[in-house]
Amino acid sequence: MNNRFDTSAPDSEAKRPRGRPRKTVDERDDGNRRQAVLAAAAQLFRQKGFSATTTRDIAAAAGMQSGSPFYHFKSKEALLFAVMEAGMHTALARQAAAVQAHGHANAPADQQLRQLVQAHFDVLLGPGNDFVPVMLYESRSLPQRERKLVAQLISQYEALWVPVLNGLHASGQLRAPVGLSRLLMLGALNWSVQWFDPQKGSSVNDLVDAAMALFLGPSATTHTLSGDAARPSTE
Amino acid sequence: MNNRFDTSAPDSEAKRPRGRPRKTVDERDDGNRRQAVLAAAAQLFRQKGFSATTTRDIAAAAGMQSGSPFYHFKSKEALLFAVMEAGMHTALARQAAAVQAHGHANAPADQQLRQLVQAHFDVLLGPGNDFVPVMLYESRSLPQRERKLVAQLISQYEALWVPVLNGLHASGQLRAPVGLSRLLMLGALNWSVQWFDPQKGSSVNDLVDAAMALFLGPSATTHTLSGDAARPSTE
DNA sequence: CCTACCGATCGGTAGG
DNA sequence: CCTACCGATCGGTAGG
Numbered sequence: 001m002n003n004r005f006d007t008s009a010p011d012s013e014a015k016r017p018r019g020r021p022r023k024t025v026d027e028r029d030d031g032n033r034r035q036a037v038l039a040a041a042a043q044l045f046r047q048k049g050f051s052a053t054t055t056r057d058i059a060a061a062a063g064m065q066s067g068s069p070f071y072h073f074k075s076k077e078a079l080l081f082a083v084m085e086a087g088m089h090t091a092l093a094r095q096a097a098a099v100q101a102h103g104h105a106n107a108p109a110d111q112q113l114r115q116l117v118q119a120h121f122d123v124l125l126g127p128g129n130d131f132v133p134v135m136l137y138e139s140r141s142l143p144q145r146e147r148k149l150v151a152q153l154i155s156q157y158e159a160l161w162v163p164v165l166n167g168l169h170a171s172g173q174l175r176a177p178v179g180l181s182r183l184l185m186l187g188a189l190n191w192s193v194q195w196f197d198p199q200k201g202s203s204v205n206d207l208v209d210a211a212m213a214l215f216l217g218p219s220a221t222t223h224t225l226s227g228d229a230a231r232p233s234t235e
Numbered sequence: 236m237n238n239r240f241d242t243s244a245p246d247s248e249a250k251r252p253r254g255r256p257r258k259t260v261d262e263r264d265d266g267n268r269r270q271a272v273l274a275a276a277a278q279l280f281r282q283k284g285f286s287a288t289t290t291r292d293i294a295a296a297a298g299m300q301s302g303s304p305f306y307h308f309k310s311k312e313a314l315l316f317a318v319m320e321a322g323m324h325t326a327l328a329r330q331a332a333a334v335q336a337h338g339h340a341n342a343p344a345d346q347q348l349r350q351l352v353q354a355h356f357d358v359l360l361g362p363g364n365d366f367v368p369v370m371l372y373e374s375r376s377l378p379q380r381e382r383k384l385v386a387q388l389i390s391q392y393e394a395l396w397v398p399v400l401n402g403l404h405a406s407g408q409l410r411a412p413v414g415l416s417r418l419l420m421l422g423a424l425n426w427s428v429q430w431f432d433p434q435k436g437s438s439v440n441d442l443v444d445a446a447m448a449l450f451l452g453p454s455a456t457t458h459t460l461s462g463d464a465a466r467p468s469t470e
Numbered sequence: 471c472c473t474a475c476c477g478a479t480c481g482g483t484a485g486g
Numbered sequence: 487c488c489t490a491c492c493g494a495t496c497g498g499t500a501g502g
Binding site: 076 | 495496497498499
């Protein structure tokens, strides 16, 4: 079990004594244990699915009694939503970092795409990252309202792909329509959680290379030949 | 509810009287009602997931009493396996037809790929086809032994993609490594069950076109230029 | 966060 | 395939 998760945790992790938190009456302790429940839930939801996971399973994995998760979360569904929300926040944060790194506006579109793909795989396949897979494969179990909130976060995430794909389409590096391309590409990436095994041959970097080669085909890496290379930079 | 499923049903569908089957003592009636249970299970498993679906749900959807599905299937898990097996059999049958249609050996590799992609989308997105999506997204709920059987059918299915992809790789139309290409491509296709809506813009044919354009990039449709166009036909 | 508990539901079965 | 039923489990809560 990894305890290296940054999932939307407030900045209060460092100077707390080890072991079970002290029970001085005034302390609400909304950090440590809550995170433990969240992480246990993420792992179990991913492993067995939401419905097949028992709140008792989660409690046990977090080292609590059967009723205790409900001290931290109103319901099992609320827990699921919290997992997904945390997952999307790490995804959005990682993506923002990627965009700043090399996609700083008029960088070559294929370089920008590579950053997005890299970030996507990282957040999907990185160690201890069960949150995003849960979000991808269990949203069916969410109540309508929460499902819409998650859908909004996903839209926000996908929105950053559109200008990059538009650029690639304009320069002829991407032939398929942008909308369907986005859906198909993200599908190819998302499906990797079903089969990827870091100890089984290829690394995440291999995956990035393969995806880029698959999506962009020949003449992806080196060329500035196309006529309309410079679109009016919006910044 | 569609009652147009060919899922591994034996050839005994035609000359039976309409309405509830007669209860003459000698008749085991292993066709009609069993199929009804199977179809109801497929639809519900897909809609709500295996664990969230009740055998009572299935019974009700098939117009039976709560205990009756167990007359046809030993357990809920056996029902799940039956759904998946049926799904894979239609998939394999459809694929075989596709391979015969245009992939008749030394046809252009991209034409062969198009047939495979077309067949895949058909079986995945066709009306009343909940069996394959269930197989794709619920195998986690299968017991080990059955899971391996399903995995074998999947391997059998994927095996037909390999020579086609090898051909495309040899001719330079597919740049990414064949193994990862297969996984990424099938991921792109499989993910479509999550978002595809026939009433929402694009048709299955649009999807096929987009996938082909995405995977093969420029110079996919017309060319016989490569040097090693004729590999020794194995037939 | 634990103890003790409730009402509801679920997969499955006997016996016809 | 129906009737009637069982044992087990589950999400959730009161009350501290």
